[in-house]
Amino acid sequence: RISKIKYEQQEENLKREKEAIIIKEKQAEETANMRQSFLSAMSHEIRTPLNAVTSIISMLKERADADDQKLLTSLQFSSKNLMRIINDILDFSKLDSNKMQLEMHSVNFKELINNIRETYLGMALEKGIALNVQIDEGLSKFYMLDETKLFQILGNLVSNAIKYTNKGSVCIDIELMSSAAKKDTISFSIEDTGVGIAKQDQTKLFDSFYIPTTITTRNNGGTGLGLAIVKKIVELYGSSVTLTSEKGKGSIFRFELELERTTANIQIDQKLTN
Ligand code: ADP
Numbered sequence: 001r002i003s004k005i006k007y008e009q010q011e012e013n014l015k016r017e018k019e020a021i022i023i024k025e026k027q028a029e030e031t032a033n034m035r036q037s038f039l040s041a042m043s044h045e046i047r048t049p050l051n052a053v054t055s056i057i058s059m060l061k062e063r064a065d066a067d068d069q070k071l072l073t074s075l076q077f078s079s080k081n082l083m084r085i086i087n088d089i090l091d092f093s094k095l096d097s098n099k100m101q102l103e104m105h106s107v108n109f110k111e112l113i114n115n116i117r118e119t120y121l122g123m124a125l126e127k128g129i130a131l132n133v134q135i136d137e138g139l140s141k142f143y144m145l146d147e148t149k150l151f152q153i154l155g156n157l158v159s160n161a162i163k164y165t166n167k168g169s170v171c172i173d174i175e176l177m178s179s180a181a182k183k184d185t186i187s188f189s190i191e192d193t194g195v196g197i198a199k200q201d202q203t204k205l206f207d208s209f210y211i212p213t214t215i216t217t218r219n220n221g222g223t224g225l226g227l228a229i230v231k232k233i234v235e236l237y238g239s240s241v242t243l244t245s246e247k248g249k250g251s252i253f254r255f256e257l258e259l260e261r262t263t264a265n266i267q268i269d270q271k272l273t274n
Contacts, residue, residue: 032097043090047083054079088225091152092208095232102146102236106262109143110135112151113174120158127162130169136176140184143259149233150257154188156226157253161192163222165250168193183260191252197245206231206241 057079061072094100117133124131154172161170170192177185197205201212208228227241234241234255245251 036093036097036099039090039093043086046086050079050083050086054083085223088223088229091229092225092232095229095236096208100149100232100236102149104144104146106142106264107145107147107150108141108264109139109145110141112147113154113172116151116154116158116172119155120162123159124162124170127166129162129165129167131158131162132169132171134171134173136174138176139174139186140261142262142264143184143186144262145257145259149236153230153233153255154190156230157190160226161190161194161251161253165192165194168250170194177256183258185256185258187254187256189252189254191250193250196247196249197243197251198247202243202245205243 054076057072057076061069061076064072091100113133113135117131121131158170158172170190173187173189173191175187175189177187179185198212201210204210205212206227209224210228211222211224230253231241234257237257239255239257241253241255243251243253
């Protein structure tokens with residue numbers, strides 16, 4: 001009889017513990033939702049006037065003399081940087097509260113990669129480094145993917161690679177790993193000959209707001225959110241990012257995506273959540 005009472009007590013305790021966990025999870029979700037709507041509203045409020053500022057700067061630049069041009073270019077750089085930080089915070093908060101979804105469309109893959117190259121070529125040339133792109137000929141022309149988010153992943157990795165490389169090159173290598181009935185597994189690697197990342201920083205780098213305290217990378221004005229965003233988006237695709245790096249020699253960021261082959265005119269929108 002005593003053991004029966006004990007058993008019932010244990011059951012009761014277990015039930016209470018489970019209820020407490022459920023309440024805690026609900027509270028955490030509510031807090032995350034509140035944080036996300038606050039950040040979203042705030043970012044919108046900041047973005048609107050900032051957009052006005054950047055377009056006025058562009059207009060002023062057209063009629064400014066050489067000295068003022070320099071000042072306006074610097075102002076333009078700062079406002080673009082501010083916009084990037086705001087976008088990073090908003091994206092991160094969406095990803096953090098699982099509000100971000102993949103929006104899959106049929107996308108011209110090679111065009112997307114070409115856009116990446118064109119977007120970052122100027123940045124690489126300014127630093128006197130080469131930006132090489134290698135695409136496997138065996139890849140299909142069209143795939144179902146979320147174009148904006150793949151652009152964001154590659155953009156973040158490529159801009160980091162250029163930012164943290166002072167001589168040599170950055171190479172984007174895209175390879176077909178294997179093919180199944182309608183799908184291809186594609187490997188993406190972004191390799192640089194830059195400053196590299198110390199062993200102790202390599203895993204922490206993908207945490208939000210983590211910036212190594214080394215002098216070489218301190219002055220780049222980043223938020224430490226870029227790689228956390230990359231990691232979360234790659235996870236939405238059901239994959240993960242790996243990093244191989246050696247201090248002073250360079251880094252390679254890699255991830256593999258399993259993508260469905262399509263034809264050009266397909267009109268399907270698929271939403272995927274993680
Ligand atoms: P940030 O916006 O600060 O660049 P990230 O999350 O993109 O944020 O990167 C975090 C840190 O990781 C950077 O501050 C930098 O020190 C390091 N890092 C990222 N990519 C590279 C790279 N390719 N080579 C060397 N260091 C890198």
